[in-house]
Amino acid sequence: MVLDVAVRVAKADKTFPGGRRALRGVGFEVRAGERVALLGASGSGKSTLIRALCGLETLDARGGEVAVLGRPLQAGGRLADDIRVQRRAIGVIFQQFNLVGRLPVLTNVLTGLAPELPLWRAVLGRFDTSEKARALDALDAIGLAEQAFQRASTLSGGQQQRAAIARVLVQGAQLLLADEPVASLDPESTRRVMDLLLQINRERGMTVIVSLHHVALARRYCERVIALRDGELVFDGPTRQLTPAFLRDLYGTAVEELEIEDPLSEPPPMSLLAAA
Numbered sequence: 001m002v003l004d005v006a007v008r009v010a011k012a013d014k015t016f017p018g019g020r021r022a023l024r025g026v027g028f029e030v031r032a033g034e035r036v037a038l039l040g041a042s043g044s045g046k047s048t049l050i051r052a053l054c055g056l057e058t059l060d061a062r063g064g065e066v067a068v069l070g071r072p073l074q075a076g077g078r079l080a081d082d083i084r085v086q087r088r089a090i091g092v093i094f095q096q097f098n099l100v101g102r103l104p105v106l107t108n109v110l111t112g113l114a115p116e117l118p119l120w121r122a123v124l125g126r127f128d129t130s131e132k133a134r135a136l137d138a139l140d141a142i143g144l145a146e147q148a149f150q151r152a153s154t155l156s157g158g159q160q161q162r163a164a165i166a167r168v169l170v171q172g173a174q175l176l177l178a179d180e181p182v183a184s185l186d187p188e189s190t191r192r193v194m195d196l197l198l199q200i201n202r203e204r205g206m207t208v209i210v211s212l213h214h215v216a217l218a219r220r221y222c223e224r225v226i227a228l229r230d231g232e233l234v235f236d237g238p239t240r241q242l243t244p245a246f247l248r249d250l251y252g253t254a255v256e257e258l259e260i261e262d263p264l265s266e267p268p269p270m271s272l273l274a275a276a
């Protein structure tokens with residue numbers, strides 16, 4: 001079955017204890033294979049939304065619903081009964097990479113297989129030869145095969161983020177949610193990680209939703225942007241509309257919290273942008 005819609009969010013509300021409303025009536029659809037930037041200043045609700053899309057956060061009891069890859073993921077403040085199965089198709093990467101530093105890179109990547117293994121094998125880290133070959137293939141695809149047997153903590157930040165992406169590839173995810181994946185990286189690592197997201201979207205057809213506070217990165221790498229301000233969706237449309245004047249209209253003086261300057265000196269390779 002070919003799915004047209006990868007993510008559907010309707011009237012999403014999230015109120016944290018203390019009354020902070022992190023999401024207010026957010027609704028949108030993302031088609032399978034799209035690459036969408038989630039843009040907003042610090043505290044605008046990007047992480048909360050990403051966590052709601054993968055079931056790490058529940059919405060309010062009367063706070064709308066989320067469906068992913070054609071199945072209800074949460075509604076009425078409750079996660080779907082089959083959330084564990086659904087999570088296998090959803091890869092998530094975070095600003096801080098979430099690797100286990102003392103374990104080899106390969107073992108970290110192999111944990112992407114954990115949800116589909118019997119619990120005892122996942123806990124003991126017993127992976128067979130074909131599983132290790134799969135993980136090595138994924139590391140090769142992202143240019144880290146040589147570092148496979150190093151401890152994850154010995155990699156640079158950019159390499160660690162790429163290893164986290166290899167883990168998502170091994171997991172076989174169809175949807176990648178990336179929460180500020182380049183916020184702590186230098187420009188060269190930023191470029192490599194963003195190129196990689198573009199590559200797996202173009203070559204593997206993976207749907208990518210990436211939260212960013214760099215407007216220029218959103219413009220370079222994504223055709224569509226969903227912008228949040230104080231938990232509300234304030235724009236959903238083509239990134240090319242994000243001119244400085246338009247952003248000032250959208251955010252007012254809060255525009256200063258967004259990074260307008262381009263951290264990169266070169267655009268992504270044409271070969272990636274032109275891929276089918």
Ligand SMILES: Nc1ncnc2c1ncn2[C@@H]1O[C@H](COP(=O)(O)OP(=O)(O)OP(=O)(O)O)[C@@H](O)[C@H]1O
Pocket residue numbers: 016017020021022040041042043044045046047048049213
């Ligand atoms: N667990 C929590 N408890 C209480 N308030 C929270 C919690 N998580 C987030 N918030 C609040 O919800 C709002 C949205 O936070 P969120 O982390 O989603 O924003 P963000 O756009 O991802 O910001 P940043 O770019 O700084 O990560 C903020 O005001 C934040 O303080």
